[in-house]
Amino acid sequence: MVCICLVCRELFFRDCNSRENGFSCIFTICRNFPTTLPPKPYSYMGFAEMNIRGIVKFSLIDYPGKIACVIFVGCCNFRCPYCHNPHLVVDPESQPELLQSSVIDFLEERRGKLDAVVVSGGEPTLRPKLMEFLRIVKGLGLSVKIDTNGTNTEVIQHLNNEGLVDSLGIDYKAPKSKYAIVAGRDNRRMIENVFSTLEYAVVEKIHLDVRTTVHKALLDEDDLKTMRNELDDMGIEEWTLQQFNPVDIIDENLKKVETFTNTELVQIVERLGGRTKTRGIIELMVLPPQ
Numbered sequence: 001m002v003c004i005c006l007v008c009r010e011l012f013f014r015d016c017n018s019r020e021n022g023f024s025c026i027f028t029i030c031r032n033f034p035t036t037l038p039p040k041p042y043s044y045m046g047f048a049e050m051n052i053r054g055i056v057k058f059s060l061i062d063y064p065g066k067i068a069c070v071i072f073v074g075c076c077n078f079r080c081p082y083c084h085n086p087h088l089v090v091d092p093e094s095q096p097e098l099l100q101s102s103v104i105d106f107l108e109e110r111r112g113k114l115d116a117v118v119v120s121g122g123e124p125t126l127r128p129k130l131m132e133f134l135r136i137v138k139g140l141g142l143s144v145k146i147d148t149n150g151t152n153t154e155v156i157q158h159l160n161n162e163g164l165v166d167s168l169g170i171d172y173k174a175p176k177s178k179y180a181i182v183a184g185r186d187n188r189r190m191i192e193n194v195f196s197t198l199e200y201a202v203v204e205k206i207h208l209d210v211r212t213t214v215h216k217a218l219l220d221e222d223d224l225k226t227m228r229n230e231l232d233d234m235g236i237e238e239w240t241l242q243q244f245n246p247v248d249i250i251d252e253n254l255k256k257v258e259t260f261t262n263t264e265l266v267q268i269v270e271r272l273g274g275r276t277k278t279r280g281i282i283e284l285m286v287l288p289p290q
């Protein structure tokens with residue numbers, strides 16, 4: 001029987017008795033995710049809702065120029081070793097779920113005080129209710145930014161066609177040749193889609209925030225140069241390199257390995273040229289001469 005993976009949307013064949021268990025075949029997960037996702041029923045994916053697992057009620061930094069509320073949804077189809085939301089990605093049910101209706105109530109209460117909603121994650125484009133949720137958000141007069149890994153080009157296209165997205169924050173994780181390693185998933189279709197999403201956003205002139213988290217063990221300076229070239233080829237000028245943040249991450253081993261210092265990262269950005277910049281660099285204190 002043909003099934004659809006609820007995590008990565010891959011079609012695959014499976015010897016399946018899920019109808020006998022009372023669940024439709026679409027509530028299933030493909031072989032890409034056999035070890036990280038425990039076998040849980042339908043509710044695991046928060047299918048009936050947006051699966052909202054976190055909220056920042058007020059932010060001035062997540063949507064530059066706008067006062068935004070940020071919501072975080074559970075689940076992701078990548079497994080980036082440096083991901084600092086591992087609980088949302090690997091075990092979203094460990095976080096209390098916020099009902100979509102209560103988030104909408106909150107947004108209604110803040111009418112006139114908020115400019116925008118940022119939907120982050122996890123991976124928002126995996127939420128089947130995303131479009132419905134954003135229609136309500138737009139109905140409240142709010143701008144929408146989606147933070148996405150770019151793997152669901154089709155979803156982004158649908159959102160854009162309905163005028164439901166004003167800005168995209170897209171993680172561009174590695175040069176194409178190394179994408180599977182850095183994203184933790186060797187899925188050619190998903191990786192091709194990241195580039196398709198970037199190209200689509202350029203053609204459609206959607207406001208873009210393209211960013212890359214940098215760790216020396218995953219990306220060296222040559223990789224970054226290749227990425228600069230790939231972006232140039234797509235017509236993307238602005239690119240932000242984010243310093244690795246050694247908090248709670250998916251692969252704890254990454255914290256034990258040397259990465260670029262802030263100074264090295266700033267120097268790399270200067271050498272890359274173009275409109276490359278950095279984020280997450282602690283301001284260097286300049287001490288007065290002795």
Ligand code: SF4
Nearest residue numbers: 076078080083122149
């Ligand atoms: S960094 Fe983003 S794309 Fe990667 S696992 Fe975390 S949420 Fe998913």
